[in-house]
Amino acid sequence: MPSTPGKNMIKGSLENKTAAFLKWRDENKCTFHFIALIVFLSVLPLLEDSEAARIFTDILLVILLFFAIQAISRNVHLMVIGVVLVIITIILYSFYYLTGIAHYFHAAVVVTLVFFILVSIAIFLVVIHEREIRRDTIFGAISVYFLLGLTWAMGIMAMEIFSPASFDIVTKRTDQLVYISDYIGYSFSILTTTGNYNVAALTSTARTVTMFEMIIGTLYIAVLVSWLVGKFLSSRQAGE
Numbered sequence: 274m275p276s277t278p279g280k281n282m283i284k285g286s287l288e289n290k291t292a293a294f295l296k297w298r299d300e301n302k303c304t305f306h307f308i309a310l311i312v313f314l315s316v317l318p319l320l321e322d323s324e325a326a327r328i329f330t331d332i333l334l335v336i337l338l339f340f341a342i343q344a345i346s347r348n349v350h351l352m353v354i355g356v357v358l359v360i361i362t363i364i365l366y367s368f369y370y371l372t373g374i375a376h377y378f379h380a381a382v383v384v385t386l387v388f389f390i391l392v393s394i395a396i397f398l399v400v401i402h403e404r405e406i407r408r409d410t411i412f413g414a415i416s417v418y419f420l421l422g423l424t425w426a427m428g429i430m431a432m433e434i435f436s437p438a439s440f441d442i443v444t445k446r447t448d449q450l451v452y453i454s455d456y457i458g459y460s461f462s463i464l465t466t467t468g469n470y471n472v473a474a475l476t477s478t479a480r481t482v483t484m485f486e487m488i489i490g491t492l493y494i495a496v497l498v499s500w501l502v503g504k505f506l507s508s509r510q511a512g513e
């Protein structure tokens with residue numbers, strides 16, 4: 274049956290909108306990743322403490338990793354490394370949920386931590402090497418701050434896995450594995466130096482880790498503000 278003019282117009286309109294969206298995404302990689310971060314962090318508190326919710330959380334985390342790959346796709350080598358790390362993470366999570374062996378979950382946490390470190394550094398380098406301030410550049414800088422919180426959350430989570438009783442976690446039950454949702458709020462409370470959360474560092478190593486997160490969070494804000502002011506003044510002087 275031949276296509277009607279109306280169907281062709283609808284198809285053409287959808288194709289144009291899809292092409293426009295893909296073009297916008299390619300030109301605003303950091304903005305796209307920032308939106309994915311906000312969605313992830315906003316949905317996470319809505320999930321109840323159940324096995325299904327944890328599976329969905331891990332799925333969301335993997336999706337977030339794919340969005341992060343899009344953000345660093347300007348560098349082919351980093352993108353390839355990122356893809357490999359995400360594939361390994363998916364395999365490890367799959368083995369964990371199929372077998373119930375905790376070691377697979379622990380390994381997935383470590384691989385995810387390495388991935389977040391890689392992406393945080395990659396996006397930060399992209400931001401500071403931009404010659405002019407664009408909206409995407411600003412969102413990239415903000416994304417790095419969010420990524421720092423997630424990276425430290427994964428690091429604290431890994432520390433609690435391999436060195437139990439490093440932190441006093443009120444919401445954690447002894448018969449359960451630790452999950453990233455238990456640590457994100459704690460990590461951001463340290464990063465922002467508010468300290469308003471129901472987790473306490475119990476060992477000297479844990480306290481040192483939290484100290485360095487507070488220092489890095491404070492320094493990043495200082496560096497970001499000074500960098501933005503410097504770029505703004507340079508652009509203003511060039512315009513004059």
